[in-house]
Amino acid sequence: MLDNIFLRPGYRDGFERSKRVYMRLDHEEGGLLSFDAVSADFFDELPEVRGVAGWSQFSRKAPVFVVEITRSRFRNLIRFSGHLGYYRPLDQLFPPFVQVGDRAQGPGTTWFEASLDWSAGQDRIYYNLFQEARPVGLHGVRYLDPGKADSLDEAFTLDGLEKGEAPIDAELARIKGSIDWVSVYDVGQGNANGLCDQNEMPLLYYDLGGGVQKHAFTFPKGLTDFCYAADPIVVLSHWDWDHWSSGTRFPSASARKWIVPNQWLGAVHATFAAGLHAAGNLLVWPAGTASLSSRQITIRKCTARGKARNHTGLAVEVSGPKGEAPILLPGDARYSAVPGAIQRTYTSIVASHHGADMKSNRVPRGWSLPGARIVYSFGAGNRFGHPANVTITRFNAAGWPHSSMCRETPALRPCLGHVGLCWTAGASLPGHSCVQTGCAVHLHQT
Known part of the structure; x- marks a missing residue:
């Protein structure tokens, strides 16, 4: 079940160049925003998905991506996208809460839709976790309406899988x-x-x-x-x-x-x-x-x-x-x-x-x-x-x-x-006794 092409090391073959994605902010570092994204067309064709357990039925073939864009460019795309009624300062996409319309949400729970131009662009997209990004152009970026955002939240949640201590x-x-x-x-x-x-x-x-x-x-x-x-x-x-x-x-x-x-x-x-x-x-x-x-x-x-x-x-x-x-x-x-x-x-x-x-x-x-x-x-x-x-x-x-x-x-x-x-001063490394094929984690230094 972990053979989605995004998760497959060394994958370089064909992949879907989705025209639209739903994406949520994953993290920011050094002024660069990273969004976790899924093909909007793929997701829209699915029946109602309830949590990670439900997502497991479709995840193998799901076109998923990571999209990178600078903070300043993303701010401008939102500001001039025609969704000024929904626009909030970008800082409000981060902890402790973000307000979209009348919905108070936690960080990362704000969903966006974006169109992608794969022919050229100043933004970047990853089609595989272990490969370098490709150039892509984001446009038409907008906040998703609450109903669609809720359906994405419900699909990508671990709620319901807790089995106690x-x-x-x-x-x-x-x-x-x-x-x-x-x-x-x-x-x-x-x-x-x-x-x-x-x-x-x-x-x-x-x-x-x-x-x-x-x-x-x-x-x-x-x-x-x-x-x-x-x-x-x-x-x-x-x-x-x-x-x-x-x-x-x-x-x-x-x-x-x-x-x-x-x-x-x-x-x-x-x-x-x-x-x-x-x-x-x-x-x-x-x-x-x-x-x-x-x-x-x-x-x-x-x-x-x-x-x-x-x-x-x-x-x-x-x-x-x-x-x-x-x-x-x-x-x-x-x-x-x-x-x-x-x-x-x-x-x-x-x-x-x-x-x-x-x-x-x-x-x-x-x-x-x-x-x-x-x-x-x-x-x-x-x-x-x-x-x-x-x-x-x-x-x-x-x-x-x-x-x-x-x-x-x-x-x-x-x-x-x-x-x-370890807890002993000057202890010598004992040496790794594993004979498992491929194992390469013997310690080098204390």
């Missing part, structure tokens, strides 16, 4: 043995962490992402597959492409059980989720559950004002095998969104959002505990300038040293490769 507890209970290492895998501009035993065998993955779209070049060619020998489960931090993309890059990754937050989705995210659901591998975090713990692992629901997706997903804390202070894996969430994180003592942490400027000085204090580290997961030559100098400065001020900091370039990588964190 018991299925998640059962998966966590399957994890046997001690977690002795936490790995930060080099996946380029993305995130993938492993909770590993004494032989570097992952028992749980926190994110299985990697560089995609304009950052696909940052994914290391030597990473041919992850390790599944211990039948690991996956906890997804939040619904960003670079945090789940290796779930479709490698077929065996989508065969894991995935614990995911219930956040708003676009057609691309919903297509990946639909494949997991159809295979019986989708476990949706239950509403009202603040955290779940099993032995060394605690999964925390992130909380933030408004509904910003980065800051309302799932974070993971991993305590040491002898009860040592935990290691924090926050995904893209700012630390104040992880309940208790600012006040808590951590042995090591992974820098949030690849070391982006989180617009906050509130970071956990550094501690001189055995094995203490801060790790940045970013792609060499990424176009966002991650990690940001201001972030490095903040972590230094909070007591986190940067003794092994290395500025990679695309021609010189990996700088550090896969990094292993």
Whole structure:
């Protein structure tokens, strides 16, 4: 069910050049807006679709895309589209709420229709998650009427798939043995962490992402597959492409059980989720559950004002095998969104959002505990300038040293490769004992 051509690595053959798309704002970074889009003609011909479960019947053949446009150009397209009665400042498309007509909505839930000119244009469109964009011209951009927007919301939702805490507890209970290492895998501009035993065998993955779209070049060619020998489960931090993309890059990754937050989705995210659901591998975090713990692992629901997706997903804390202070894996969430994180003592942490400027000085204090580290997961030559100098400065001020900091370039990588964190100062890497074909996640450095 994950063979939609948008999700198929290496796909370069024919694809539908849709004339119209329905699209919703997925994220903005550096003044560039990314919209998650679906063919309007395809969607209009479908019967009523109820949630990701219903979408799974159609997702295989659905023409889905990602459209990029600059903030200034999009603002002008809306302003001069003849929909001035609906026009709102672009900032209102972001948290905490957006107002369209008399409908108060969360971020990302505002839908637009746009016509596409594939012959030329100053905008860009992706027909595949792992390919570079093509030029396209957007025109006729308008807000969708509430009825059509509601039908799209109802199609691309995880609502109704929550089964409570018991299925998640059962998966966590399957994890046997001690977690002795936490790995930060080099996946380029993305995130993938492993909770590993004494032989570097992952028992749980926190994110299985990697560089995609304009950052696909940052994914290391030597990473041919992850390790599944211990039948690991996956906890997804939040619904960003670079945090789940290796779930479709490698077929065996989508065969894991995935614990995911219930956040708003676009057609691309919903297509990946639909494949997991159809295979019986989708476990949706239950509403009202603040955290779940099993032995060394605690999964925390992130909380933030408004509904910003980065800051309302799932974070993971991993305590040491002898009860040592935990290691924090926050995904893209700012630390104040992880309940208790600012006040808590951590042995090591992974820098949030690849070391982006989180617009906050509130970071956990550094501690001189055995094995203490801060790790940045970013792609060499990424176009966002991650990690940001201001972030490095903040972590230094909070007591986190940067003794092994290395500025990679695309021609010189990996700088550090896969990094292993543990709770013992000066520990030597145990070596990866996996004999699985294609597995390439042995740790390179502590």
